[in-house]
Structures are given as C-alpha cells and as structure tokens.
Amino acid sequence: xxxxxxxxxxxxxxxxxxxxxxxxxxxxxxxxxxxxxxxxxxxxxxxxxxxxxxxxxxxxxxxxxxxxxxxxxxxxxxxxxxxxxxxxxxxxxxxxxxxxxxxxxxxxxxxxxxxxxxxxxxxxxxxxxxxxxxxxxxxxxxxxxxxxxxxxxxxxxxxxxxxxxxxxxxxxxxxxxxxxxxxxxxxxxxxxxxxxxxxxxxxxxxxxxxxxxxxxxxxxxxxxxxxxxxxxxxxxxxxxxxxxxxxxxxxxxxxxxxxxxxxxxxxxxxxxxxxxxxxxxxxxxxxxxxxxxxxxxxxxxxxxxxxxxxxxxxxxxxxxxxxxxxxxxxxxxxxxxxxxxxxxxxxxxxxxxxxxxxxxxxxxxxxxx
Ligand SMILES: *Cc1c(COP(=O)(O)O)cnc(C)c1O
Numbered sequence: 001x002x003x004x005x006x007x008x009x010x011x012x013x014x015x016x017x018x019x020x021x022x023x024x025x026x027x028x029x030x031x032x033x034x035x036x037x038x039x040x041x042x043x044x045x046x047x048x049x050x051x052x053x054x055x056x057x058x059x060x061x062x063x064x065x066x067x068x069x070x071x072x073x074x075x076x077x078x079x080x081x082x083x084x085x086x087x088x089x090x091x092x093x094x095x096x097x098x099x100x101x102x103x104x105x106x107x108x109x110x111x112x113x114x115x116x117x118x119x120x121x122x123x124x125x126x127x128x129x130x131x132x133x134x135x136x137x138x139x140x141x142x143x144x145x146x147x148x149x150x151x152x153x154x155x156x157x158x159x160x161x162x163x164x165x166x167x168x169x170x171x172x173x174x175x176x177x178x179x180x181x182x183x184x185x186x187x188x189x190x191x192x193x194x195x196x197x198x199x200x201x202x203x204x205x206x207x208x209x210x211x212x213x214x215x216x217x218x219x220x221x222x223x224x225x226x227x228x229x230x231x232x233x234x235x236x237x238x239x240x241x242x243x244x245x246x247x248x249x250x251x252x253x254x255x256x257x258x259x260x261x262x263x264x265x266x267x268x269x270x271x272x273x274x275x276x277x278x279x280x281x282x283x284x285x286x287x288x289x290x291x292x293x294x295x296x297x298x299x300x301x302x303x304x305x306x307x308x309x310x311x312x313x314x315x316x317x318x319x320x321x322x323x324x325x326x327x328x329x330x331x332x333x334x335x336x337x338x339x340x341x342x343x344x345x346x347x348x349x350x351x352x353x354x355x356x357x358x359x360x361x362x363x364x365x366x367x368x369x
C-alpha cells in the first residue's frame with residue numbers, strides 16, 4: 001500500500017474549534033458579533049495591547065491600511081517583487097504605483113540596503129513582506145522610514161507567530177497587516193487583521209470596513225466616508241480564536257520540522273536551503289531553490305509521482321503582464337527573478353510527522369540524483 005498524498009500544507013483545526021463554530025451556527029447570530037470582538041481582543045493582547053481590527057481577507061487589511069495612510073494617486077510605495085501578488089495589487093488598487101526593489105539572496109526579502117536609493121519625492125511608504133515568515137530587519141527598515149518620513153505598511157501576512165529581536169511581529173511598528181487564509185500559519189478560512197498605529201482612529205478603520213456606517217444611539221445612522229464590505233463573520237472568528245490559542249504550538253512544531261529538513265536533506269543534491277533562522281522565523285514555508293539544471297515543472301511532476309505536493313511561492317511578480325505594462329522588464333531584479341524561477345515549497349504543516357519529512361527527503365534524493 002502506498003502512503004497517502006502529502007500536500008505542501010494543510011490546516012490543523014481541533015475538535016474544540018469545530019464545536020465553537022457549531023455553537024456560533026446554533027446561536028442565531030452568525031455574522032460579525034461577539035466572537036469578532038473577542039477575537040480582536042485576543043489578537044490585541046498578542047500584539048502588546050495595540051488596536052487590532054479584523055477583516056474578511058488579508059488583502060482587505062492591506063487595502064484599508066493604504067486608505068488610512070492616505071496613499072493614493074501620485075504616490076509610490078516601495079516593495080518587493082518576490083511576494084504573493086496581493087501586495088502589489090493592493091498598491092495599484094489604491095491608485096498608487098509599486099516601486100520594486102530587488103531582494104537579498106540570503107533572506108529573499110526586500111534588500112533593505114537598496115531601499116534608500118529607490119526613494120523619490122513621490123515615495124510615501126515602504127511595504128516590506130516577511131517571505132515564508134522570515135522577518136525583514138525591522139531596525140534597518142524603520143531607521144530609513146523614520147529618517148525619510150515614510151509610513152511603513154508591513155505585509156506580515158505570512159509572519160504572525162514570528163518575532164524580531166524578541167518582539168512578536170505585530171507588537172511594534174506602524175501598520176501591520178496579517179492574513180488568515182487557509183494556507184497561513186493560523187486561519188479563519190479566509191480573513192485578515194490590521195494592527196493600527198497610535199495616530200489612526202480605530203473607529204475610522206471600522207467605518208472603512210463596513211460601508212462607512214456609524215450607528216447612532218437613537219437607532220439611526222450616519223455615513224461620512226466611503227467604506228466597503230470587509231467585515232469578518234463570527235463563524236470565522238470562532239475558528240480564529242481556536243487557531244490563535246494553538247499558534248505558539250504550531251510555530252514550535254514548524255520549527256522542529258524545518259530543523260529536520262536541514263538535518264536530512266543531502267547537501268550533495270545541490271539544493272540551496274533557506275536561511276536557518278530558528279529564533280525569529282515562524283517557518284510559514286520551507287523553500288529550497290532547485291539547482292539551475294533542474295526543470296521545475298518536471299521536478300514537481302516527479303515529486304507528485306512520489307505522492308508529495310510541491311508549491312511555487314512565488315515567481316517574481318514584476319514579470320506578470322499587468323506589471324510589465326508599467327514598464328518592468330526581465331533583468332530589472334535579477335536576484336528575485338533567479339529565486340522566482342528556482343524556488344519550490346516543500347510540505348510543512350503542524351500535523352506532519354517526522355517520518356513525513358524523511359519521506360520527502362527520500363523522494364528528493366530519488367528525483368534529483
Ligand atoms: C496571503 C497573503 C496576502 C493576502 O492575504 P489574503 O488573506 O489571501 O487576502 C498578502 N500578502 C502576502 C505576502 C500573502 O502571503
């Protein structure tokens with residue numbers, strides 16, 4: 001009998017969380033309500049008491065952060081080309097332009113040393129991304145932002161549970177955007193959160209989240225800004241509460257499995273492994289780079305033949321036709337392009353067994369040698 005298919009990720013939802021969802025479904029109130037408020041306070045507690053608001057996606061959290069930071073037409077936002085396309089799409093959707101800066105070959109995150117040179121009079125903000133849950137150097141990043149009077153909108157979609165110099169991601173900084181998509185380290189199915197800086201009114205954030213509406217004490221309402229439809233349901237918040245309670249356990253398990261990959265992957269296979277950070281990173285993904293001689297499509301198909309799912313996160317996004325239309329070309333960001341062509345995501349999720357890692361390593365050896 002062959003082993004069951006091993007996907008590159010899978011959420012872990014415990015029975016208590018399933019029961020909590022059932023309770024919401026039976027309660028008669030299934031959209032935004034008491035569970036959302038409870039989820040927001042639990043997240044706020046995790047983020048050092050800062051204000052947190054939740055949304056129906058991580059993308060919504062980024063869109064609203066851009067609105068709250070007043071970034072629109074005429075502005076440029078500095079970001080990385082090696083990320084989920086949502087990062088740059090949100091900048092475009094705000095009416096602003098993304099200004100990409102190449103990544104560092106070791107961290108695969110925006111090369112902070114190159115940011116200064118990309119700043120122009122139009123630059124209003126920097127949007128760093130913690131790829132695979134490895135945090136961008138917050139000290140160096142905020143030193144530049146503060147010196148140049150730029151806002152920072154952290155796309156921390158992948159890095160909840162990670163930390164920088166002992167401080168949890170989300171507990172410091174300017175705007176911090178988180179995603180609870182099903183593939184992230186904790187999920188609500190779909191969902192997201194935004195940690196707000198002190199100079200932003202959480203009530204304005206709430207109005208932007210739901211049609212600009214303020215409920216009045218007399219039962220009436222007022223609308224003073226154009227809001228959208230971005231609220232999270234209590235059904236989703238109940239999942240989030242259960243997931244948040246397990247987040248540290250999930251992170252510990254992910255770190256353990258990542259360590260095992262480092263121990264078990266045969267160096268002779270020629271894979272370039274990610275930075276071995278077991279202090280800050282939450283190991284959202286484990287991503288080697290294939291040797292240049294290997295065809296990625298064939299590799300993925302061969303691993304599938306061994307019952308193993310492989311992901312690609314991500315091709316360099318400035319080469320998508322939408323972004324080429326802005327003038328970006330092959331060769332603009334050679335480090336991101338090289339990584340984007342060779343990167344693969346190996347299976348890594350909390351419910352995986354040590355033996356699953358070993359199975360992936362055995363298949364890697366068979367496929368690559
Ligand atoms: C997942 C993700 C997002 C968007 O989150 P959604 O919840 O899918 O909208 C944005 N940026 C990055 C880097 C992500 O990984």
